[in-house]
Structure formats: C-alpha cells, structure tokens
Amino acid sequence: MKALVLAWLFFLNIGIIIAFWWTASGSQPLASSGEELNAIGRVTALVGTYLVLVQLLLLARVPWLEEAFGMERLLVFHRWNAYASLGLISAHAAFQTAGYASINGLGFMDQLGDFIAHYDGLLGAVIALALLIAVTVVSVAVVRRLLAYQTWYFIHLYVYLAVALAFAHQLATGVDFISSSAFQAYWWALYAVVVGGLLYFRLLQPLLRFRRHRFRVERIEREATGAVSIYISGRDLRAFTFQPGQFAIWRFLDGRWWWEAHPFTLSTVPSDRRLRLTVKASGDFSSRIASLRRGTAVLVEGPFGRFTADATTASKVLLIAGGIGVTPLRALAEQLAHEGRDVCLLYRCHRDEDVAFRKELDTLTRKYGIRIEYLLSDRPLRGRVGSEWLLPTHLAVLVPDLAEREVYLCGPEGMIKYVKETLDALGVQDARIHTEVFVF
Numbered sequence: 001m002k003a004l005v006l007a008w009l010f011f012l013n014i015g016i017i018i019a020f021w022w023t024a025s026g027s028q029p030l031a032s033s034g035e036e037l038n039a040i041g042r043v044t045a046l047v048g049t050y051l052v053l054v055q056l057l058l059l060a061r062v063p064w065l066e067e068a069f070g071m072e073r074l075l076v077f078h079r080w081n082a083y084a085s086l087g088l089i090s091a092h093a094a095f096q097t098a099g100y101a102s103i104n105g106l107g108f109m110d111q112l113g114d115f116i117a118h119y120d121g122l123l124g125a126v127i128a129l130a131l132l133i134a135v136t137v138v139s140v141a142v143v144r145r146l147l148a149y150q151t152w153y154f155i156h157l158y159v160y161l162a163v164a165l166a167f168a169h170q171l172a173t174g175v176d177f178i179s180s181s182a183f184q185a186y187w188w189a190l191y192a193v194v195v196g197g198l199l200y201f202r203l204l205q206p207l208l209r210f211r212r213h214r215f216r217v218e219r220i221e222r223e224a225t226g227a228v229s230i231y232i233s234g235r236d237l238r239a240f241t242f243q244p245g246q247f248a249i250w251r252f253l254d255g256r257w258w259w260e261a262h263p264f265t266l267s268t269v270p271s272d273r274r275l276r277l278t279v280k281a282s283g284d285f286s287s288r289i290a291s292l293r294r295g296t297a298v299l300v301e302g303p304f305g306r307f308t309a310d311a312t313t314a315s316k317v318l319l320i321a322g323g324i325g326v327t328p329l330r331a332l333a334e335q336l337a338h339e340g341r342d343v344c345l346l347y348r349c350h351r352d353e354d355v356a357f358r359k360e361l362d363t364l365t366r367k368y369g370i371r372i373e374y375l376l377s378d379r380p381l382r383g384r385v386g387s388e389w390l391l392p393t394h395l396a397v398l399v400p401d402l403a404e405r406e407v408y409l410c411g412p413e414g415m416i417k418y419v420k421e422t423l424d425a426l427g428v429q430d431a432r433i434h435t436e437v438f439v440f
Helices: 002-026 033-059 063-069 071-104 108-118 122-139 149-156 158-173 181-213 284-291 323-338 358-368 386-390 392-398 413-425
Strands: 216-224 227-233 247-253 262-265 274-280 297-304 316-322 342-349 371-376 405-411 433-437
Touching: 002 033, 002 063, 002 181, 033 071, 033 158, 033 181, 063 071, 063 297, 071 108, 071 122, 108 122, 122 149, 122 158, 149 158, 181 297, 216 274, 216 284, 216 297, 227 284, 262 274, 262 323, 274 323, 316 323, 316 413, 323 342, 323 358, 323 405, 342 358, 342 386, 342 405, 358 371, 371 386, 386 392, 386 413, 392 413, 405 413, 413 433
Parallel strands: 316 342, 316 405, 342 371, 405 433
Antiparallel strands: 216 227, 227 274, 247 262, 247 297
16 A cells, blocks of 8 residues: 555656646747757656656665565666666757757757856756766666676765756756746755655664664674674664564774665574674675774664565465575574474575584574575585576475475575576465565
C-alpha cells in the first residue's frame, strides 16, 4: 500500500508540473517552428529537473522509501531514472538551442555561444549538464568497475553542484517561473523537501544517533583470507534496532576516511554490548580497514534492507552464500534457527582458507542442528567441486527438499544471477527467493 501511494505521488507531481507549464506558456499559440521547439524544450527541462530531484531524494536514504520498495528495486529505479532525467535535460538543451536559433536566424553553435555570452545563468546550466553527463557515465556498470569506490563516490558529489546551478538558471531565465508566482512557490517547495531530506537523513540523524549511542571501534579481528571483523562498542545499544540481514552505512571518523561512507551488514545477531561487521578486502578502503585505530568514532546511517527473517513464513529455509556474502547469512542463520526453523546453509568459497566464521558456524550446527555444506573449489564434496553443486540436477540432490524451502541468496552479482537461473529451472518461484547483492 505504501509503495502504491508513493508511486502515485511520483506521477502526480509530474502532472502538476505539466499543468503549471500548460497554464504559464504551454497553452499559448505557437507562431513558428522555433516556438514549437522552445515549448518542447521547456517541458522537458521541467520534468527532467524533477527527476533529478527524485534522484537526490533517493540519495537521502529515506528509510520509508526503502521499506516500501526494497533496496534492490530502488537501485534499479535509480539507474533508469538517471537515464531518463539526463535524456530529458539533454533534450531541453537541444530543443531550446534549436528553437532560438530558428527564431534568431543563427546556426546551432552560434546560438549556443550567444546563450553563454548574453543570458544569465546559461554558462552555469551548461556546466550542470556536463556534470550530470559525467556522473551518469561513471555510473554505467562497465565504467564503474574500473573505478575505485572513493573516485566513484567523489564524482557523485558533483550532482549537488549541478542541481544548484540548474536551479539558479531556472529562476533567472525560466519563462514559466517568471510568469507564475504559484509555480515558483511550488518549485521552491520541491527543493525544500529534497534538501531537508538530505540534511536530516544524511547529516542530522547520524549525528543525533552518535550523540545517543557513541559508536566507536572496539577492536579488529582477522576472520579469513583478506577478511576482518570490526567490533563496534557503544552505549544503550539495546535501543538501536537492527535486524539480522540488514545493513547500514558506516562512516569512520579517523581523519583519513571521514568523508567516505560504506555499506556493511552485521555479521552476528545484535546485542546490547557490541555490534560486529565483517569486511573483505576488495578495494582501497576495505584493504586498509584493518588499520583503523581503536576508539575511532563511527557515524551510522540506517539500518536498511528487507533481507530479514520477516521476509519468510516458511518452516524450512535454504541460505546460499558466496564468499563474504555469508556475512548477513551467518546472522540470519542464527535467528532463523533460534525461531525453530529448519535451516540449511550452502557456503560457496574457492579455498578452505577463505571460509569465515568456521568455529561459529560449527557452534550453530551443534546448538541448533543447522545443516552446513561448504562448497569449495579446492576440496570436493561427495566427489564434486563447489561450483558443480549449483547446477540444477546437482542442487536437487544436495537439497532434496528444496521445494519446501524459501531461499536467501547473498554474494557477488554474477553468482546471484547464476543461482537464480538454477532455482528457476528447479521450479522455485521468485516470491520464495530473497536476494542481497554485494555491489557499491
């Protein structure tokens, strides 16, 4: 219900924007092809800018948005909304330049030069468009994989500058705004909501949470090859609501990485004494995280995610982990077993040295009877290496009661896709599959 209301609100705002445009200038008679091009340019600018504001609202990490749609759906929407907003704003620039060029009898490039030289805010608008193009390009999966997280994150900060420049341009030269004080007020209100959301959820709320809980790095312990666990202490942690399987955005205020925020899940059931997150070295930050100093203050945004025990009502559950994707599943396994569910965990790794939480998982087996199978590349299980067990015919043998189980998957994106295809081939319905993909 909440998702439906938010979807209607999204499209309602587009309708309101188009209605304001129609009242201000869209309904006026058009005497030439140049004016027709300008009319299209105005409406594409308005809707495109609105979609950029929606992008910023998604960056605010508003909890009720994530609760309504889930993080994976929001990420998909975020990607396609970025393409749509950039396409509309690019169309605005092209149509407006072509329209004015036709009216003034100039060439396209001459008109663009005239804009920059004689129109208030146009140079800033050109810079804003260039910044949006750059951010969108680095967000494409192929390009993103070539960048360090820090570079990717820093480039995305330019979105805020682009929006500020675009806002100044609209108020200075926008025909629809100049002729309608009501439209100006509405536009200011949209920006106020977005900026307010960013300031509260990204800045004020983490600060207030730190003031209450005083999160700090207590110690760091090695778990497996390239993986370490960070223990976070604090006060009144019982009041910090965090379900196994969820993740948070962690910012370590140690003077080197204070401006970076990284998503990590908890790797054990939360307690009133400490929290634990486990990280595998896969980038510049995670490779150096073991050098964090004891006592480092930590800001926390979240928790987020619907990858929790609440997602299932089944009495039998299958957990499939790939590499460090075992992090949320280790905590989920304990909670689900504690609730009396039949839990089977398949843990896929390359080598035995890569297995994290071996002792803890063995303890869960003794305490709750959890079935755990280690699917390793360097050590066969019943005559087969780990990857072979994820084929449809072999998985059906390894987990003969698969049809009775709901499935949780967590690991690299490629593995998630591969296993989902296997489950589909075995007749497992999408509604019974819950996923968490490890990507930035």
